[in-house]
Amino acid sequence: MSLLVLVVDDEPDVEALFRQQFRRELRAERFVMIFAHSAAEALQKIADSSIPSLILILSDINMPGMSGLELLPKAKAIRPDVPIIMITAYGDAETRRKALDGGAEALITKPIDFGTLRHEIESRIGQAA
Numbered sequence: 011m012s013l014l015v016l017v018v019d020d021e022p023d024v025e026a027l028f029r030q031q032f033r034r035e036l037r038a039e040r041f042v043m044i045f046a047h048s049a050a051e052a053l054q055k056i057a058d059s060s061i062p063s064l065i066l067i068l069s070d071i072n073m074p075g076m077s078g079l080e081l082l083p084k085a086k087a088i089r090p091d092v093p094i095i096m097i098t099a100y101g102d103a104e105t106r107r108k109a110l111d112g113g114a115e116a117l118i119t120k121p122i123d124f125g126t127l128r129h130e131i132e133s134r135i136g137q138a139a
Contacts, residue, residue, distance in 0.1 A: 013041040013138055014061055015131060018052040018069040018081065019097070031124045032131075041065070041135060049076035049084075056088050064092050065134040068127075071098040071105065082112040095130060097122065 017028055025045045035041060044061075046052035052069065055061065067085060071078035078096055085094055093115040098105055101119035109117045118127065 012039070012063055013135055014064045015041055015043050015134075016046060016052065016055055016064060016067045017043055018046045018049065018067065018073075018078065020047055020070065020073040022047070024070075032128070035128075035131075041131065049073055049078065049081035052081060053084055053088070056085050056092075063138070064089060065138050066131060067092055067094040069094060069096055071096050071109070072100070079108055079112060082109070082114060086113045093134065095127075 017024065019025075028043055028045075029036065032043065036043060044055060046055050049069075052067070056064070056067070067089075069078040069081055069085075078098075082094060082096070085092070094113065095116045095118055096109040096114045097118050097120065098109075099120040101117060106117045116130070
């Protein structure tokens with residue numbers, strides 16, 4: 011069974027960046043990354059019962075339409091077992107409070123520290139094993 015990480019971000023270059031940063035892990039099939047370019051698309055993927063091995067959701071906060079903060083409770087309602095880490099360029103105290111109060115596991119600010127993110131993913135892989 012493949013372990014899946016869902017990345018939600020409306021920026022088109024994010025997928026290439028994540029695939030580049032995690033190329034070794036993806037090539038070694040430690041996990042699979044799937045991408046959603048909107049919160050609505052993410053909700054469809056989260057609700058998809060054919061992906062039971064979803065271990066982590068990484069979501070940008072600022073997106074057109076539904077924001078990451080609006081996505082958060084909806085995603086938690088569908089998959090309460092899957093941790094969600096919010097990503098934002100604006101890591102102020104109010105945004106952090108809203109994310110954590112909404113059920114986010116953590117808040118990571120941009121530019122992303124991929125070492126920290128790699129540790130988070132490895133931790134989820136360990137818990138899933």
